[in-house]
Amino acid sequence: MHDFLSIHPAVAAALRANQPVVALESTLISHGLPHPANVETALALEAAVRAAGALPATVAVLDGRIRVGLEAEDLERLAQPGVRKVSRRDLPLVLASGADGATTVAATMIAAELAGISVFATGGIGGVHRGVETTLDISADLEELSQTDVAVVCAGAKAILDLQKTLEYLETKGVPVIGFGTDRFPAFYTASLPLPVDGRVDSADDAARMLRAKWQLGLKGGVVIGVPIPEEAALDAEAVEAAIRQAVDEAENQGVRGKELTPFLLKRLEELTGGASLAANRALLLNNARVAGQIAVAYARQKA
Amino acid sequence: MHDFLSIHPAVAAALRANQPVVALESTLISHGLPHPANVETALALEAAVRAAGALPATVAVLDGRIRVGLEAEDLERLAQPGVRKVSRRDLPLVLASGADGATTVAATMIAAELAGISVFATGGIGGVHRGVETTLDISADLEELSQTDVAVVCAGAKAILDLQKTLEYLETKGVPVIGFGTDRFPAFYTASLPLPVDGRVDSADDAARMLRAKWQLGLKGGVVIGVPIPEEAALDAEAVEAAIRQAVDEAENQGVRGKELTPFLLKRLEELTGGASLAANRALLLNNARVAGQIAVAYARQKA
Amino acid sequence: MHDFLSIHPAVAAALRANQPVVALESTLISHGLPHPANVETALALEAAVRAAGALPATVAVLDGRIRVGLEAEDLERLAQPGVRKVSRRDLPLVLASGADGATTVAATMIAAELAGISVFATGGIGGVHRGVETTLDISADLEELSQTDVAVVCAGAKAILDLQKTLEYLETKGVPVIGFGTDRFPAFYTASLPLPVDGRVDSADDAARMLRAKWQLGLKGGVVIGVPIPEEAALDAEAVEAAIRQAVDEAENQGVRGKELTPFLLKRLEELTGGASLAANRALLLNNARVAGQIAVAYARQKA
Numbered sequence A, B, C: 001m002h003d004f005l006s007i008h009p010a011v012a013a014a015l016r017a018n019q020p021v022v023a024l025e026s027t028l029i030s031h032g033l034p035h036p037a038n039v040e041t042a043l044a045l046e047a048a049v050r051a052a053g054a055l056p057a058t059v060a061v062l063d064g065r066i067r068v069g070l071e072a073e074d075l076e077r078l079a080q081p082g083v084r085k086v087s088r089r090d091l092p093l094v095l096a097s098g099a100d101g102a103t104t105v106a107a108t109m110i111a112a113e114l115a116g117i118s119v120f121a122t123g124g125i126g127g128v129h130r131g132v133e134t135t136l137d138i139s140a141d142l143e144e145l146s147q148t149d150v151a152v153v154c155a156g157a158k159a160i161l162d163l164q165k166t167l168e169y170l171e172t173k174g175v176p177v178i179g180f181g182t183d184r185f186p187a188f189y190t191a192s193l194p195l196p197v198d199g200r201v202d203s204a205d206d207a208a209r210m211l212r213a214k215w216q217l218g219l220k221g222g223v224v225i226g227v228p229i230p231e232e233a234a235l236d237a238e239a240v241e242a243a244i245r246q247a248v249d250e251a252e253n254q255g256v257r258g259k260e261l262t263p264f265l266l267k268r269l270e271e272l273t274g275g276a277s278l279a280a281n282r283a284l285l286l287n288n289a290r291v292a293g294q295i296a297v298a299y300a301r302q303k304a
């Protein structure tokens, strides 16, 4: 395994000592946010994890090796144009060819599990795309959640998706979707949450206890821990929905699909909201990193 | 594992001695049948398994532990209102929070595999819901069948489902669907069976031999063993279908969905058929328990 | 396992000595090609694998045992009418009942993995059927690719399928789809390739390196290595598409579905193209066997 996986010494030492570690993804650096907000946000997420008492381990592929735990210079490198977005299916070729890559939720989960990290913070998971009945476009993140033992702390699924169908898919796959301090499914940018979840925890300790029960019983796969966006950062639900609908229409008319679709929609959304979506995205990311840090701390304490 | 799983001493002893055991589910007690028919039926199913020469092990979650093998007083407790329906996704939180729960087909399969029980009797599996193209509503039972090594003896899938699509889904997942004494897929309440299955066995011995081949080869996952309802208990196919269509329409108009959908449809069906669906349900359950007992006996004998 | 699996002594010896072996399927013999083209083609495929420096191991079920590596007389036996098509779900009953069977892509992958063979050549994989939104008809080959560690060298998916949706499904499942000498997804009979793939290799060595990275990292599942049909054997894309549409319409009108669908469509296509589809099928099969042999040689060399 060592040919293709490299764990930062500080991360490896923390894991050996059963100290809390939180994985972070790199697609937000290479594809999710514009420069220089991307590097600044990546550093701020690491700081938020540290402030909660855990060690951050940002994940990416560099020179054909999965790297778990990056230096600031690595983050800058990932912020350069042209870094490939790497999901589960892309890993073999990117590794074999010695290339760089920014890891999606799915690929970051794989790396976290390989390294032994149980908690991962991101903005929102991928899911079932709007119009799936004609495209069958469903993110590999959902399949990853059904098989890889990592808790994903997020503000729900990306708002550009069909949230109801994303929840149905996760139910079919047996993936727990848990509200953190809420019994509704977080709706990414907005504070109005139309859809229920089936479980709720109100503390990092309770979240950690649930993870412990799941994996101690041998129930394979991840958990979605949904954290609503802080109220002061939330956008207006109707305005966001209108902007999303417009962006989705444009993508359809311009024939944007496949792996280009999500970056296109996020970029258009930022333009259509006059940058408000970017600020909201940054706020929820920081909040998720903080909560993930707390859960990692509680999980490590319970394991001890 | 012992924190969250408790196997009844008699069941544990039987399994150690390679004696036949049949798992039974508890959703039918808490959500499938009205009181007091539910407790009576649960006891009658246990008796039917015993009459076939096997030991029954009804499964539920009590006080945050999966229990395999229950006492009569446990069955009464599960018949009280408010017991939660627990599928794969619900297990972690229900266990961690110390609550009670009635196990679905999926969760009962998980418990059976953890305990080492290979045969499980139920009424009908969950499946692909009618209208799936707009809802993506597909039961977690189907995914469980693709990964958990338990034979599910049933009268096919619940009649409220889209049976054709349920069979397609199982085919994609590589799950054998076998007719017991028939080469048609049992249609739950009715004796007219419009859909073919791909395999047929005509004895408990042949069923057991097939299970032995599957798991000896390391082919993960379950098998659906479909047993038609006894002819004398079967309902008229057209009348049942009309009642189901009406119940499905009502659910749609009233916005009933998610985990409330199946209990709602079964209840309306009982009302619309003047209780006939309840009697048929009970008859097929008893028949399935009997056949499952026979298969468990044959399987234990072949393993010896 | 020995009750149900039998590896030809020459194949077993080669595998022990880390020498290159290529698995071949038998559905093309029993259901894919007419007699005597089927036996001739099966022998020619074995010769093409040998010419590339690897040992062929054609897979089938005979007398209730999976056989890996067949004699010429076995191929003749599989060419007789009435041999059952065996996919993952069919294996348990066919093995338990001592019958014969022709293995699909899924079942051949299972046998290859059990035997320890990493490379498999076929014509085209199964996939998402046209009209899936009303039928949910999706080949078990796609699920097999998500879980079984075998590289499938093919000319893409069978042309009768919805190729775009097949690619989406594989993406969701995290299965790498790699072009061999192309960055487009091979379109079976034709040289015009409308759909992109996400990875490209230009040599057997690069393909082998990618496989090594995948499985060394513990990433379960297969890889689709798509090889375009040799240009001189390619059919006209529009003519093929018109014939496929007609065949699909006929199948729908005649109610052909389930496991009968693919053989029906292939047969009609042969008739509608005046046999041209058969010649093209044979040409791409031979080409795939040759490339698979090269990849197996490179993979064995790298492992040494």
Ligand SMILES: [Mn+2]
Pocket (backbone or CB within 6 Å): A137, A138, A139, A258, A259, C171
């Ligand atoms: Mn996609």
Ligand SMILES: [Mn+2]
Pocket (backbone or CB within 6 Å): A171, B137, B138, B139, B258, B259
């Ligand atoms: Mn559902």
Ligand SMILES: [Mn+2]
Pocket (backbone or CB within 6 Å): B171, C137, C138, C139, C258, C259
């Ligand atoms: Mn099919």
